[in-house]
Amino acid sequence: MATARGALALLLSALLFCPGPSAGNSGLPTAVNITWSSINFKTILQWQPMPTNYFYTVEISGINSNWEKECIHTKETECDVTDKMENVKDTYTAHITSETLSVTENFEEPSYAISPKFTPYNQTTIGRPWIQTYGLNDTKLTVVVEDQLTPYRFPNKTFKSIRDIFKSDLQYTLYYWKDQSTGKKEATTKSNQFEINVDRGKNYCFYVQATLLSRTENRRSQKSNEKCTSHQLDVLDEYGTEVFIIIGAAAIAIFLIIIVLSVTIYKCKKTKVAKGKETMPLNVV
Numbered sequence: 001m002a003t004a005r006g007a008l009a010l011l012l013s014a015l016l017f018c019p020g021p022s023a024g025n026s027g028l029p030t031a032v033n034i035t036w037s038s039i040n041f042k043t044i045l046q047w048q049p050m051p052t053n054y055f056y057t058v059e060i061s062g063i064n065s066n067w068e069k070e071c072i073h074t075k076e077t078e079c080d081v082t083d084k085m086e087n088v089k090d091t092y093t094a095h096i097t098s099e100t101l102s103v104t105e106n107f108e109e110p111s112y113a114i115s116p117k118f119t120p121y122n123q124t125t126i127g128r129p130w131i132q133t134y135g136l137n138d139t140k141l142t143v144v145v146e147d148q149l150t151p152y153r154f155p156n157k158t159f160k161s162i163r164d165i166f167k168s169d170l171q172y173t174l175y176y177w178k179d180q181s182t183g184k185k186e187a188t189t190k191s192n193q194f195e196i197n198v199d200r201g202k203n204y205c206f207y208v209q210a211t212l213l214s215r216t217e218n219r220r221s222q223k224s225n226e227k228c229t230s231h232q233l234d235v236l237d238e239y240g241t242e243v244f245i246i247i248g249a250a251a252i253a254i255f256l257i258i259i260v261l262s263v264t265i266y267k268c269k270k271t272k273v274a275k276g277k278e279t280m281p282l283n284v285v
């Protein structure tokens with residue numbers, strides 16, 4: 001009973017006397033609207049408002065790691081915390097402290113705001129995939145997707161790609177269709193290359209989208225750029241569009257000349273006929 005009362009007293013005093021997260025008494029505004037913005041594991045913490053006569057310092061920690069400082073005494077309202085989140089499956093929390101540099105206020109408990117939690121592996125957005133190369137050989141369409149890089153490196157200093165991190169959780173889907181038709185087909189791969197069988201002599205259009213199979217939210221990337229093969233239109237690729245514009249202009253010019261000529265010829269004939277008519281009554285008489 002006594003211990004229970006003791007515990008209760010302790011709890012009460014803790015509630016009453018420990019400064020709350022955003023209830024520091026330095027009187028400085030604390031950060032609000034804190035958001036994480038993360039693409040391919042490059043992660044930036046953002047907040048408001050712009051500081052006036054004070055600074056911000058970000059402290060970040062995973063579930064079982066120590067608090068580490070980043071962007072010390074910054075006047076910005078964002079902080080690149082990528083370097084502190086390399087353990088991508090950990091769940092991180094950040095504290096954004098508002099503080100002045102004046103010595104007299106140092107004894108006061110600085111006020112800080114707490115960010116939402118963030119787990120890079122589950123929450124970073126996959127960048128828009130990019131079709132690196134493609135080729136049509138007889139009845140095979142080959143499409144190679146660029147392996148996007150993350151800011152993290154292997155011990156040998158080469159950058160890790162998103163495939164190196166997500167492994168078989170990362171899947172690409174190829175959406176393809178015969179040029180001029182609307183029936184879309186799809187194929188998936190867990191590498192960065194597709195090889196699909198297609199009809200001989202036809203052109204195909206396609207784009208790619210990445211999916212993270214382990215996720216329930218934020219699973220899909222944006223769609224890649226769209227590409228089309230060009231069997232019969234090789235000339236266009238070789239000579240560029242200028243040639244086609246010139247040819248088009250020439251065709252229009254020839255067309256106009258033909259019209260002008262035929263109108264002139266028609267008018268001449270008409271005049272002749274009219275002249276003939278003028279002379280007709282004379283003939284009749």
Ligand SMILES: *[C@@H]1O[C@H](CO)[C@@H](O)[C@H](O)[C@H]1NC(C)=O
Pocket residue numbers: 032033048049
């Ligand atoms: C926080 O976001 C809300 C809604 O977007 C906005 O109205 C408000 O002004 C923001 N707060 C600050 C301090 O900028």
Ligand SMILES: *[C@@H]1O[C@H](CO)[C@@H](O)[C@H](O)[C@H]1NC(C)=O
Pocket residue numbers: 091119122214215216
């Ligand atoms: C991340 O996603 C995996 C798979 O969906 C899930 O098991 C795990 O609990 C998630 N982690 C967090 C911190 O949400």
Ligand SMILES: *[C@@H]1O[C@H](CO)[C@@H](O)[C@H](O)[C@H]1NC(C)=O
Pocket residue numbers: 137138140
């Ligand atoms: C198409 O590529 C396959 C291998 O991917 C090769 O065996 C075949 O000879 C190629 N066909 C042509 C017409 O180049």
Ligand SMILES: *[C@@H]1O[C@H](CO)[C@@H](O)[C@H](O)[C@H]1NC(C)=O
Pocket residue numbers: 154155156157158
């Ligand atoms: C660096 O290490 C990774 C993983 O061990 C390996 O896949 C990659 O090929 C290496 N790069 C170089 C340039 O050695």
